[in-house]
Amino acid sequence: MNVVILQPSYIPWRGYFDQIRRADLFIFYDDVQYDKHGWRNRNQIKTAQGRQWLTIPVHSKGVTEGIPINQVKIDWSKPWAGNHLKALTFAYKKTPYFAAYAPWLDSVYNRREDLLADFTIWLTIEIAREIGISHTQFMRSSEIPNITGQKTDRLIQILRHAGAAHYISGPAAKDYIESEKFDAAGITLEFMEYNYPEYPQLHPPYDPYITILDLMFMTGSRALEYFPSALLKPPSFAKHPRGTAAGARESLPVSTEEK
Numbered sequence: 001m002n003v004v005i006l007q008p009s010y011i012p013w014r015g016y017f018d019q020i021r022r023a024d025l026f027i028f029y030d031d032v033q034y035d036k037h038g039w040r041n042r043n044q045i046k047t048a049q050g051r052q053w054l055t056i057p058v059h060s061k062g063v064t065e066g067i068p069i070n071q072v073k074i075d076w077s078k079p080w081a082g083n084h085l086k087a088l089t090f091a092y093k094k095t096p097y098f099a100a101y102a103p104w105l106d107s108v109y110n111r112r113e114d115l116l117a118d119f120t121i122w123l124t125i126e127i128a129r130e131i132g133i134s135h136t137q138f139m140r141s142s143e144i145p146n147i148t149g150q151k152t153d154r155l156i157q158i159l160r161h162a163g164a165a166h167y168i169s170g171p172a173a174k175d176y177i178e179s180e181k182f183d184a185a186g187i188t189l190e191f192m193e194y195n196y197p198e199y200p201q202l203h204p205p206y207d208p209y210i211t212i213l214d215l216m217f218m219t220g221s222r223a224l225e226y227f228p229s230a231l232l233k234p235p236s237f238a239k240h241p242r243g244t245a246a247g248a249r250e251s252l253p254v255s256t257e258e259k
Helices: 014-022 080-092 098-109 116-130 151-162 171-175 179-185 212-226
Strands: 002-006 025-028 042-047 050-055 137-140 166-169 188-191
Touching: 002 014, 002 151, 014 116, 014 212, 025 116, 025 151, 042 080, 042 212, 050 080, 080 098, 080 212, 098 116, 098 212, 116 137, 116 212, 151 179, 171 188, 179 188
Parallel strands: 002 025, 002 166, 025 137, 166 188
Antiparallel strands: 042 050
């Protein structure tokens, strides 16, 4: 079984969903310390003026004291949901598939979760299914009992509990992960390589490091064609009918990894 363990994030970039696509089981690492200036509650969209941050406000109590991600609360005294919806609409209303996804996007920002992780985890799974990743199963690390230790030891305990044979990690972990402990546990280790084909964007220059929503609004049901080993044919930038969000998903490409 291929397993990925990553902290939950808000509308992550394509590389995050590539790891989801490669996993049989994706574990949201939600019971580790919240990083105040990370990606847990924010991400970037692409506008005519360049990148723009979208940030979910959270209550500061406990955040500076190292509380776990799954205890961080959204600050609903600020109208962030409406502001994010307006920003996305303004930035992407002229893209080929924004109209198809607009009803779904409205439903996303009409939710009112108390906890940040509850919202971002739900939304990440929603997006994965929207772009056609249907085989991956999900769970939270906080659901696993009696996990102790730090860093690599803790990861291996989680992987053993999940029955993992193969662990897929982000490349940044090469600097600190103890690979010999994976050898001892009988779990093979792979580091991601983020090499992705370009896709059309509204505003040059091309920027690959923004939210997955940009790819969805630009390519619709063809989003997975812009993932490694899922690029079944050269991209065609011909116009496609917008239709409805459900209709846009009818012709989802099949990943070569699933054949």
